[in-house]
Amino acid sequence: MVHVSMAVNGRQVSAEIDPRTLLVQFLRENLRLTGTHVGCDTSQCGACVVHVGGEAIKSCTMLAASCDGANVTTIEGLARGGKLHPMQQAFQDNHGLQCGFCTPGMIMAAIDLVNREGPKLDEAAIRHGLEGNICRCTGYHNIVKAVVQGAREMAAAATPKAAE
Amino acid sequence: MSATGIGASVKRKEDIRFITGKGHYVDDINRPGQAYANFLRSPHAHATIDKIDTAAALKSKGVVAVFTGDDIAADKVGGLPCGWMIHSKDGSPMKAAAHPALAQGKVRYVGDHVAVVIADTYAQARDAAEKIEVGYTELPAVVDLAKAMSPDEAQIHEAAPNNTIFNWHLGDKAATDAAFASAAHVTKLDIVNNRLIPNAMEPRAAVGEYDSGADALTLYTTSQNPHVARLVLSAFIGLTPENKLRVIAPDVGGGFGSKIFIYAEETVCAWAARKIDRPVKWTAERTESFLADAHGRDHVTHAELALDASGKITGLRAHTIANLGAYMSTFSSFVPTYAYAPLLSGQYDIPNIYAEVDAVYTNTAPVDAYRGAGRPEAAFVIERLVEIAARQTGRDPAEFRRVNFVKSFPHQTPVLMTYDAGDFAAALDKALELADYKGVGARKAASAAKGKLRGVGFSAYIEACGVAPSQVVGALGGGVGLWESAEVRVNPVGTVEVLTGCHSHGQGNETTYAQLVSSRLGIPIENVSVIHGDTDKVQFGMGTYGSRSGAVGMSALSKALDKVEAKAKKVAGHVLEASEGDIEFKDGKFTVKGTDKSVDFSSVALNAYTAHKFNGQELEPGLKEGAFWDPINFTFPAGVHICELEIDPQTGVVTIDRWTAVDDFGKLINPMIVEGQVHGGIAQGVGQALLEGAHYDSYGQLLTASYMDYCMPRADDLPSFKVETVETPCPSNPLGLKGCGEAGAIAAPPAVINALTDALGHEDVRMPATPQVVWRAAQKAVTKRAAE
Numbered sequence: 001m002v003h004v005s006m007a008v009n010g011r012q013v014s015a016e017i018d019p020r021t022l023l024v025q026f027l028r029e030n031l032r033l034t035g036t037h038v039g040c041d042t043s044q045c046g047a048c049v050v051h052v053g054g055e056a057i058k059s060c061t062m063l064a065a066s067c068d069g070a071n072v073t074t075i076e077g078l079a080r081g082g083k084l085h086p087m088q089q090a091f092q093d094n095h096g097l098q099c100g101f102c103t104p105g106m107i108m109a110a111i112d113l114v115n116r117e118g119p120k121l122d123e124a125a126i127r128h129g130l131e132g133n134i135c136r137c138t139g140y141h142n143i144v145k146a147v148v149q150g151a152r153e154m155a156a157a158a159t160p161k162a163a164e
Numbered sequence: 165m166s167a168t169g170i171g172a173s174v175k176r177k178e179d180i181r182f183i184t185g186k187g188h189y190v191d192d193i194n195r196p197g198q199a200y201a202n203f204l205r206s207p208h209a210h211a212t213i214d215k216i217d218t219a220a221a222l223k224s225k226g227v228v229a230v231f232t233g234d235d236i237a238a239d240k241v242g243g244l245p246c247g248w249m250i251h252s253k254d255g256s257p258m259k260a261a262a263h264p265a266l267a268q269g270k271v272r273y274v275g276d277h278v279a280v281v282i283a284d285t286y287a288q289a290r291d292a293a294e295k296i297e298v299g300y301t302e303l304p305a306v307v308d309l310a311k312a313m314s315p316d317e318a319q320i321h322e323a324a325p326n327n328t329i330f331n332w333h334l335g336d337k338a339a340t341d342a343a344f345a346s347a348a349h350v351t352k353l354d355i356v357n358n359r360l361i362p363n364a365m366e367p368r369a370a371v372g373e374y375d376s377g378a379d380a381l382t383l384y385t386t387s388q389n390p391h392v393a394r395l396v397l398s399a400f401i402g403l404t405p406e407n408k409l410r411v412i413a414p415d416v417g418g419g420f421g422s423k424i425f426i427y428a429e430e431t432v433c434a435w436a437a438r439k440i441d442r443p444v445k446w447t448a449e450r451t452e453s454f455l456a457d458a459h460g461r462d463h464v465t466h467a468e469l470a471l472d473a474s475g476k477i478t479g480l481r482a483h484t485i486a487n488l489g490a491y492m493s494t495f496s497s498f499v500p501t502y503a504y505a506p507l508l509s510g511q512y513d514i515p516n517i518y519a520e521v522d523a524v525y526t527n528t529a530p531v532d533a534y535r536g537a538g539r540p541e542a543a544f545v546i547e548r549l550v551e552i553a554a555r556q557t558g559r560d561p562a563e564f565r566r567v568n569f570v571k572s573f574p575h576q577t578p579v580l581m582t583y584d585a586g587d588f589a590a591a592l593d594k595a596l597e598l599a600d601y602k603g604v605g606a607r608k609a610a611s612a613a614k615g616k617l618r619g620v621g622f623s624a625y626i627e628a629c630g631v632a633p634s635q636v637v638g639a640l641g642g643g644v645g646l647w648e649s650a651e652v653r654v655n656p657v658g659t660v661e662v663l664t665g666c667h668s669h670g671q672g673n674e675t676t677y678a679q680l681v682s683s684r685l686g687i688p689i690e691n692v693s694v695i696h697g698d699t700d701k702v703q704f705g706m707g708t709y710g711s712r713s714g715a716v717g718m719s720a721l722s723k724a725l726d727k728v729e730a731k732a733k734k735v736a737g738h739v740l741e742a743s744e745g746d747i748e749f750k751d752g753k754f755t756v757k758g759t760d761k762s763v764d765f766s767s768v769a770l771n772a773y774t775a776h777k778f779n780g781q782e783l784e785p786g787l788k789e790g791a792f793w794d795p796i797n798f799t800f801p802a803g804v805h806i807c808e809l810e811i812d813p814q815t816g817v818v819t820i821d822r823w824t825a826v827d828d829f830g831k832l833i834n835p836m837i838v839e840g841q842v843h844g845g846i847a848q849g850v851g852q853a854l855l856e857g858a859h860y861d862s863y864g865q866l867l868t869a870s871y872m873d874y875c876m877p878r879a880d881d882l883p884s885f886k887v888e889t890v891e892t893p894c895p896s897n898p899l900g901l902k903g904c905g906e907a908g909a910i911a912a913p914p915a916v917i918n919a920l921t922d923a924l925g926h927e928d929v930r931m932p933a934t935p936q937v938v939w940r941a942a943q944k945a946v947t948k949r950a951a952e
Contacts, residue, residue: 020287034192035185037417039365040450044871047365075185084183092179095840099670100182101366101417107183127879134871136365136418137670139847139908140879142840 004068009077024048026064035075035104046133049105050074056112075104086153096146098137109133110147119155169683173836178674187415190369195443202289204279206271209305209527209864220295226288232279233268242401246492249641258330261321263491265428272490275455277428305527305864309487312524320525327525334505335518343479343516347470351553357541358931359462359858362534366417367448370430372437380408383434387413388423389707394699396426413697416669421533422457425494454869460534462487469549477568479516486523493532503538509577510546511588511624512568517578527864535909543625547914585892591826595804599824617811619923623915629903630715630799647794649705650720652728654787656773658766659691665705666717672837684725686752711903719897720793727789736768738778797896803827807915816939823885831900838904839887845908851877853916857932
């Protein structure tokens with residue numbers, strides 16, 4: 001067993017775990033944060049994407065032990081004070097989800113994409129940027145629309161308002 | 165139209181839990197004391213099991229139990245049945261062989277279930293499964309469906325000589341042959357409808373739980389139809405009586421047909437939970453999904469189309485071999501028969517049709533319904549034939565279709581169906597305009613100037629949804645009725661719960677059903693909750709597949725709302741001291757005709773429960789009504805899709821430049837949701853045409869058992885889609901709905917292949933048309949053009 005300690009969605013957690021425990025198992029089974037999903041076991045589908053140190057990673061291929069001391073954000077940690085993150089809101093506004101299973105990973109990947117590439121992403125850049133996340137329901141059409149809106153509103157939320 | 169009523173693009177009520185990570189999928193469920201199951205699967209496609217030694221596994225750390233086929237047989241747990249009887253053309257019943265949940269004496273495909281290990285943790289179960297010693301004697305595998313009926317091939321089941329399940333037919337052979345004998349032109353086509361693996365993003369999962377005090381089982385399962393699962397597990401498999409079995413299908417992460425069926429793993433989890441008196445949980449790894457979820461399609465077909473000199477279609481005949489895999493899955497026999505051949509008439513007035521279908525066993529995973537189920541296979545046959553016939557006779561493919569369209573309704577086809585409504589030319593006209601068909605020539609020239617090949621392909625598909633009048637289902641061999649139920653429970657404060665036997669796993673029923681209730685009862689949509697997926701809450705229902713949640717499920721809801729309104733009028737009459745016949749109900753208000761005396765819906769609800777204003781012997785207290793809706797016909801969604809694409813002949817890479825869809829789904833409840841269904845369907849159809857193919861080698865090993873090997877459509881494989889509708893209301897149900905869930909998957913493959921073959925100038929291209937396939941075809945096209 002190894003000891004791990006990390007901040008998950010702003011809460012400090014620690015546990016003794018089997019060294020082979022994957023981050024996604026730690027989140028789902030130890031912390032019961034079941035919003036992060038497992039769709040493939042081979043880091044192909046992206047349903048398990050979370051942020052570690054502010055960057056998107058596939059939590060099905062990262063050991064929990066290697067996240068010792070890290071800051072982890074999952075889908076459950078995005079909404080603040082009852083207010084949805086702009087990317088979450090954009091997915092609802094644009095019908096960017098159907099069965100909802102890929103959605104947490106898709107939203108986490110989309111936020112990371114905007115963080116990396118800036119808010120002025122065109123459709124081609126979004127499609128290329130999301131190729132690590134598989135959705136079987138939407139045909140991606142509305143996911144692309146959602147990310148365009150989410151990117152715009154993330155930028156607006158980050159821009160300090162003019163003096164009132 | 166109100167902001168939340170019928171026809172409004174209301175944002176989905178269910179989204180909040182999904183976008184915040186608060187959904188409840190089966191793998192999110194954990195029961196106290198649960199153990200974990202891991203299935204030992206056959207590594208061989210075809211072998212006898214000579215011995216199974218479980219001693220080492222039983223001693224492995226954490227192991228609670230190991231069970232094999234002998235244990236399940238000793239408990240008299242029956243095999244997994246196929247629920248649709250098909251008779252061969254000689255009148256004999258289909259040769260359905262036994263389908264045990266755990267193999268008994270023989271394995272018949274890679275992934276077949278040999279034993280289950282149950283342990284305290286999943287890792288322990290997996291470790292122990294590797295310690296089971298199985299002695300196999302390998303047998304030759306039957307993999308090629310076209311050769312499966314040969315007497316030289318190995319026999320998979322004793323019950324099915326020559327691996328043949330049935331030789332079925334539909335239509336008038338003599339009349340059709342006569343039409344071909346007098347034809348001015350005959351188009352012939354040999355096609356393969358490639359095998360697909362459904363790949364809902366949520367892998368299948370189950371938790372079985374036994375309550376020894378009540379002697380009752382609960383099964384949490386990733387099911388599209390929990391009531392059908394309960395019926396089959398109780399009445400056919402014999403697990404336990406229905407009143408002792410609760411099946412819960414909570415949030416389900418996509419189905420596409422693959423979660424209709426009753427599988428071995430779910431059955432074993434429920435059975436084993438009682439056996440060990442502990443909850444048993446199983447969640448598929450993705451490779452298990454590839455190996456053991458029911459696959460889709462897999463037809464080989466020879467088809468012919470007869471034309472007269474004027475270009476009118478006079479006949480169609482087809483011979484199809486359908487691969488049903490190693491065992492007959494729950495509805496496998498229905499898919500290549502009544503879900504297929506009755507749609508071969510397409511949107512066309514074809515006086516003579518004859519189809520023969522041979523269904524075969526092979527040493528591959530079972531094949532059953534996958535999005536569209538039979539109808540994509542039919543659309544691929546007729547839409548490829550029509551396109552090629554137009555090209556061969558020098559006619560424009562759009563105009564050739566228009567000439568042959570069914571133009572008056574109702575229309576009786578020669579293959580069972582009575583099309584009740586449609587306007588096929590309207591969809592074609594709109595699609596041609598939206599796709600800028602007139603500009604195709606210029607765009608092709610522009611592509612050619614860049615060294616690219618551009619093509620345009622049509623698909624004028626029709627499907628039969630809302631299956632179907634139960635009497636018809638029974639007459640055609642179905643083992644169940646296909647009605648749907650709904651219950652409307654009005655609470656004393658005027659809020660409403662709808663209970664439906666349909667199941668939502670992406671379709672948005674929690675929103676669309678609430679829209680109907682909101683507009684009918686004049687109450688805010690927030691005041692309506694939709695409950696589904698639990699056999700203890702919803703009395704009965706047939707689930708969701710075949711685009712039936714709207715056409716059948718909402719028809720039942722509409723009928724239940726009629727009853728609620730009728731009862732509420734009686735209550736309102738007492739409250740307003742007027743006769744029931746003088747009460748009008750509009751916009752959530754009951755009014756005495758010709759007066760300003762009125763009472764709102766919530767007050768009537770309260771009065772129904774306080775029962776102070778009426779004699780409870782003459783009028784029952786309460787406001788709760790249920791209804792069953794049995795369809796009076798199939799519904800016939802139809803439309804025209806146009807695919808325009810460009811090929812890079814240097815690399816074989818295909819870029820879809822434009823996709824235009826004009827569909828007729830009848831009335832729409834929520835256009836936003838309808839468009840989303842179309843997008844997703846097209847993506848799956850494009851996946852079939854360009855990317856996806858399940859491939860077994862000659863030994864029966866599945867070579868495409870991960871996302872590294874099976875190419876799923878990703879965001880950068882697809883364009884944005886232009887999706888519009890035309891509307892002819894369905895006359896066969898109260899809301900005029902036809903259904904939209906499968907249309908895109910049915911329409912897309914022929915549109916893509918017709919566009920590819922248009923670009924290439926020859927017809928020799930198969931699905932999936934991967935860059936390698938397209939590159940070879942493009943070289944042939946370039947050589948052909950150079951020679952001309």
